[in-house]
Amino acid sequence: MANKTAAHSFVKQGVYYFVRRVPHELRRHYTSARSSCSLRTRSVSVAASRASRAANQLDEYWFHLRMRDAQLPGKHMLRLIDPRMVLHPGICRQVNMCVYFAEPLNLTVARDPYSLTYGQNVRPKGAGSKMARISIITATYNLHEAGRWESFLQGVASVEAQTHRDCEHLVIDGGSSDGTADGIAKLADEGRIAGWISEPDQGVYDAMNKGAAMATGEWLFVLNSDDYLHDPDGLAKALAKLEEGHDFVASPVLGLGPDGEITSGVFRGTISRGYSRVLLTMPFGHSGMVMSRQQFLDLGGFDLSFKISADYDLILRLFLAGANCGVTERFVTYRVGGMSSDQAGMQDEKARIWRKHFGKLVALPDGAWLACAKAKRLPRAVSWALLTGRGTPTVIRRSALVQWVRALGSRAIG
Numbered sequence: 518m519a520n521k522t523a524a525h526s527f528v529k530q531g532v533y534y535f536v537r538r539v540p541h542e543l544r545r546h547y548t549s550a551r552s553s554c555s556l557r558t559r560s561v562s563v564a565a566s567r568a569s570r571a572a573n574q575l576d577e578y579w580f581h582l583r584m585r586d587a588q589l590p591g592k593h594m595l596r597l598i599d600p601r602m603v604l605h606p607g608i609c610r611q612v613n614m615c616v617y618f619a620e621p622l623n624l625t626v627a628r629d630p631y632s633l634t635y636g637q638n639v640r641p642k643g644a645g646s647k648m649a650r651i652s653i654i655t656a657t658y659n660l661h662e663a664g665r666w667e668s669f670l671q672g673v674a675s676v677e678a679q680t681h682r683d684c685e686h687l688v689i690d691g692g693s694s695d696g697t698a699d700g701i702a703k704l705a706d707e708g709r710i711a712g713w714i715s716e717p718d719q720g721v722y723d724a725m726n727k728g729a730a731m732a733t734g735e736w737l738f739v740l741n742s743d744d745y746l747h748d749p750d751g752l753a754k755a756l757a758k759l760e761e762g763h764d765f766v767a768s769p770v771l772g773l774g775p776d777g778e779i780t781s782g783v784f785r786g787t788i789s790r791g792y793s794r795v796l797l798t799m800p801f802g803h804s805g806m807v808m809s810r811q812q813f814l815d816l817g818g819f820d821l822s823f824k825i826s827a828d829y830d831l832i833l834r835l836f837l838a839g840a841n842c843g844v845t846e847r848f849v850t851y852r853v854g855g856m857s858s859d860q861a862g863m864q865d866e867k868a869r870i871w872r873k874h875f876g877k878l879v880a881l882p883d884g885a886w887l888a889c890a891k892a893k894r895l896p897r898a899v900s901w902a903l904l905t906g907r908g909t910p911t912v913i914r915r916s917a918l919v920q921w922v923r924a925l926g927s928r929a930i931g
Contacts, residue, residue: 526556526568533564535571543579557680566757574683650683651736651752652810654728656721657701658691660742666700668743668852673709675746681753685711687731689724692717722819722827729813737810744804744851747771751848755807763843765808765835767801771850795836796895796903796916798867803828804851812840825859826866833874839910864890871899878902895920
């Protein structure tokens with residue numbers, strides 16, 4: 518055992534391990550005086566981040582143990598976790614108002630007994646408010662019929678391979694009739710996903726909204742049914758970036774063609790510098806976004822009046838609200854095609870999105886908004902109004918300046 522180089526960690530054969538001394542009053546709950554596990558990294562910075570999150574998890578769980586052990590008035594009426602068993606997400610059942618679980622405790626699930634017993638959104642002060650699970654939402658519909666079942670399984674496996682273990686994978690099926698729902702049920706029975714539903718919906722964005730309502734994580738990540746995470750550390754890196762104080766994070770995504778070739782795609786490559794394209798188009802794909810669940814709900818989720826570009830509408834609302842975005846490393850591979858290949862539909866919806874957000878600033882006929890969308894030019898009057906208006910968020914003002922300069926040498930409408 519080598520000298521510690523980060524709080525609650527030590528190095529053994531080049532790999533960092535987490536270690537924490539169990540408080541004396543809680544020793545009877547443990548078989549050892551120390552709690553330890555591999556952090557699965559050789560990087561001191563990554564180890565420090567993971568060790569900090571692990572320590573926060575234990576703080577929450579130990580808070581729960583102390584509350585359970587305390588002599589509280591009316592304690593016999595609390596719905597406490599049975600002391601013989603511990604929480605494992607997805608492997609539980611209600612028995613006589615008491616929750617029973619079937620696997621030994623580990624750091625992945627250490628925080629959950631508190632959340633289950635006292636409520637997901639109520640936490641003890643100082644108990645790791647930044648250490649929360651990420652809810653991964655995948656929308657599905659007739660995957661066998663579309664020939665996408667194997668791609669979906671690849672996505673499920675890529676979530677399982679993530680080094681950030683505090684995740685819940687929720688699958689929202691639109692009422693498939695080709696055996697997809699049976700396959701999803703089997704995955705749930707095997708414990709490979711945390712939860713699922715299958716019922717008719719209004720499309721993929723409706724499914725995502727349902728998933729956000731079901732989620733228990735503090736952070737949301739949408740994984741399309743034929744996409745996958747090619748970097749096992751991807752979610753851990755995204756969470757580390759969020760802990761720097763960003764409201765949400767985005768990353769470039771890797772486009773994959775039908776023959777397995779890397780393609781330019783729609784969102785492959787880099788994120789627009791300073792998000793300068795946000796008033797014109799997507800500055801990044803939603804496939805690479807991790808955002809606050811509460812923020813998503815506060816904004817009203819995806820606007821279901823947009824069938825193709827509801828993701829662009831959401832991103833635009835985030836920046837118009839002044840949200841701060843961080844950039845993390847590329848970790849998602851998406852398969853080119855789908856709704857984003859409908860250019861005519863995207864142009865029509867972009868015009869409606871612009872009118873929705875900027876129609877009160879500039880009075881233009883519907884045809885003018887659509888003409889601008891087809892010409893890939895934001896109306897000049899909109900750029901000027903945003904550029905000169907008070908209270909315009911910095912990112913929006915910067916993008917307005919870029920679009921205004923572009924319009925100077927063109928015959929832009931409006």
